[in-house]
Amino acid sequence: MHYVLVFALLFVSIAAAALRPVDLPPMHHPVNIKPSKAVNVPKDFPLNHRGEIVCETCHGIEAIEDIPFDEVDKYAPGFLREGPYAKSTAFCYRCHEEKAYRRQNIHDLLDAQGNYDEKSCEYCHQKALDPEKEYTREQLKLRLPPETICLGCHLKTPHLNALNHLLKPGKKMRRHMQAAERKFSIILPLDEQGRIMCVTCHAPHERGLIGVNKPAGNQVAGGDLKEGVVYEDHPWNAVYRADKQARLAKLQGNATPVTLHYRRLRSEVLLRLSAKDGSLCLACHEFDR
Amino acid sequence: MKGLILMMLLALLSPPLCATDEAEKEKRWWEKRHQRTDIFYPHAAHQAVMEEDGDACLRCHPFNGSDIRDIKRLQAINVIANEPLREICHSCHVVRLSAPWRCDLCHDQPQKIWPLDHNFNYIIRHGEDSRLDESTCRECHLDLSFCTDCHFRRDSSRNGSRHRVHPLAYISAHGLEARFDTASCGRCHNAGYCSDCHRRRP
Numbered sequence: 140m141h142y143v144l145v146f147a148l149l150f151v152s153i154a155a156a157a158l159r160p161v162d163l164p165p166m167h168h169p170v171n172i173k174p175s176k177a178v179n180v181p182k183d184f185p186l187n188h189r190g191e192i193v194c195e196t197c198h199g200i201e202a203i204e205d206i207p208f209d210e211v212d213k214y215a216p217g218f219l220r221e222g223p224y225a226k227s228t229a230f231c232y233r234c235h236e237e238k239a240y241r242r243q244n245i246h247d248l249l250d251a252q253g254n255y256d257e258k259s260c261e262y263c264h265q266k267a268l269d270p271e272k273e274y275t276r277e278q279l280k281l282r283l284p285p286e287t288i289c290l291g292c293h294l295k296t297p298h299l300n301a302l303n304h305l306l307k308p309g310k311k312m313r314r315h316m317q318a319a320e321r322k323f324s325i326i327l328p329l330d331e332q333g334r335i336m337c338v339t340c341h342a343p344h345e346r347g348l349i350g351v352n353k354p355a356g357n358q359v360a361g362g363d364l365k366e367g368v369v370y371e372d373h374p375w376n377a378v379y380r381a382d383k384q385a386r387l388a389k390l391q392g393n394a395t396p397v398t399l400h401y402r403r404l405r406s407e408v409l410l411r412l413s414a415k416d417g418s419l420c421l422a423c424h425e426f427d428r
Numbered sequence: 429m430k431g432l433i434l435m436m437l438l439a440l441l442s443p444p445l446c447a448t449d450e451a452e453k454e455k456r457w458w459e460k461r462h463q464r465t466d467i468f469y470p471h472a473a474h475q476a477v478m479e480e481d482g483d484a485c486l487r488c489h490p491f492n493g494s495d496i497r498d499i500k501r502l503q504a505i506n507v508i509a510n511e512p513l514r515e516i517c518h519s520c521h522v523v524r525l526s527a528p529w530r531c532d533l534c535h536d537q538p539q540k541i542w543p544l545d546h547n548f549n550y551i552i553r554h555g556e557d558s559r560l561d562e563s564t565c566r567e568c569h570l571d572l573s574f575c576t577d578c579h580f581r582r583d584s585s586r587n588g589s590r591h592r593v594h595p596l597a598y599i600s601a602h603g604l605e606a607r608f609d610t611a612s613c614g615r616c617h618n619a620g621y622c623s624d625c626h627r628r629r630p
Contacts, residue, residue, distance in 0.1 A: 298491045399509050417484035426471035
C-alpha cells in the first residue's frame with residue numbers, strides 16, 4: 140500500500156511537471172502548439188514528435204531550454220535558425236506569409252480623390268478631427284502622449300541617430316527653433332517635458348490632409364509616401380563602407396551585421412522641413428565655426 | 429561703519445555671480461562631445477561647399493533605418509557612423525588641395541596624429557627619413573616652408589650651422605655646386621628660382 144502511494148505521488152509530480160506551462164520571456168512566440176495550415180515551417184526547422192513548435196524549432200542552440208534566458212547568447216550564429224537576420228521580422232516570415240501580415244501605412248491618409256477615411260484618424264486620435272480646424276494639444280485627444288504614440292508601430296530607435304535626438308534642447312537651441320518656426324511657417328513641437336520627439340521632425344499626416352499653408356500641415360513636398368525615403372549612393376560609398384566596416388566588425392562580434400552607407404537623399408516624405416538640403420537639421424543646429 | 433562691514437560680509441558670503449553665469453551658459457555642441465576629441469569638423473565653414481555639391485548633414489550623419497534595440501550597441505554604432513572619414517576629408521584638404529590644408533583646422537594637437545617616431549626627438553633624425561622617402565613627409569607637411577623655415581635661416585643663433593643648407597654668402601659660390609649636381613638644387617628649388625635672377629643678371 141505504501142509503495143502504491145509513493146508511485147502515485149511520483150506519477151502525479153512527473154505529470155504536473157510535464158503539463159506546467161513553459162515560462163517564456165515577454166513577446167516570445169508561444170511553444171507547444173501545432174502550426175496551422177497557413178503557416179509553412181521550413182523542413183530544417185524541427186518540430187517535436189507531436190508536430191508542435193518547440194524551442195529547437197526556432198533556435199539552433201543545443202539544449203537552449205535548459206539555459207537561463209539572460210545567459211542565452213543572442214548573438215550566437217544559431218540563435219535564430221539560419222540567421223543572423225538583418226530584420227527580426229525576416230525570421231518571422233520564414234514561416235508566416237509576409238503579405239498577410241503587412242500593416243497598413245496609416246500615414247497614407249488620402250485617396251486619389253483627396254478624401255480620407257475617419258477610421259484611419261482613430262489609430263492615433265480617440266475621435267476623428269476636422270483637418271480644417273486648429274486644435275490645442277489637449278483637444279487632439281491622442282490615444283497616448285505624443286512622445287510615445289509612434290512607438291505603437293515604430294521602434295524607439297527606428298533609425299540611427301534617433302536616440303541622441305530625444306533630448307531637451309537648451310535655451311539657445313529653443314530660441315533658434317522658434318525662429319525657424321516663424322521663418323518657415325512650421326511647427327517643431329516638443330513633449331510635455333520640453334524634449335524632442337518623433338513628431339518634432341516628422342509630420343505624421345500625409346501632405347495635403349492639413350492645409351500646407353497651416354504650420355501643422357506644412358511639410359516637404361515631392362516625395363512618394365508609398366516609396367518612403369529614397370537614397371542614392373555617393374561616389375565615396377565604397378571607401379566609406381570599407382572604413383566603417385572594419386570598425387563595425389570589431390564592435391558587433393556575432394551580432395546581426397550593420398552596414399553604414401555614404402549616400403544622399405533622393406526623395407523624402409513626412410518631414411517638416413527638408414533633410415535633403417539640411418534645412419531640417421539647421422532648424423535646431425547652428426554652428427559658429 | 430557697522431553697515432559697511434555687514435555689506436562687505438554679505439558680499440563675501442553670497443555666491444559669486446560669475447559662477448551662476450557659467451552654470452547657465454549653454455555648452456556648445458563640440459564642448460559636449462565625448463566621442464572623439466582629436467578631430468574637429470568646422471561645420472559652418474563647410475556649409476557653402478556642401479550646398480554647392482548638393483550634400484547635406486545626413487551624408488555624414490546617417491539616419492539609416494535600423495531595428496537594433498540594444499541601446500549600448502546602437503550608441504557605439506552611432507559614434508562610428510558620425511565620425512569624419514580621413515580619406516574623404518583628405519581628398520579635398522590634402523590630395524586635391526582644393527580646401528585649406530592647415531592640419532590644425534581640424535586636428536587640435538599634432539601629437540595626436542603624427543607618427544609615433546615623432547615623439548622621440550625626431551628633429552635630429554628627420555633628415556635621413558626625408559632623404560629616403562620625401563613623399564611620406566609630404567603626406568602631412570604639404571608646405572615646403574615647413575622645411576625652409578629652418579633650413580633657409582641665415583642666422584645661426586637658433587639652428588646652428590649644421591641645420592643650414594647653404595653657408596653664408598652662398599649666393600656667390602652657388603654656381604659651381606649647381607654645375608656639379610643640379611639635381612640636388614632641384615630637390616628644393618624649381619627652375620623659376622634660378623631664372624628669376626639669371627634672367628635679370630645673365
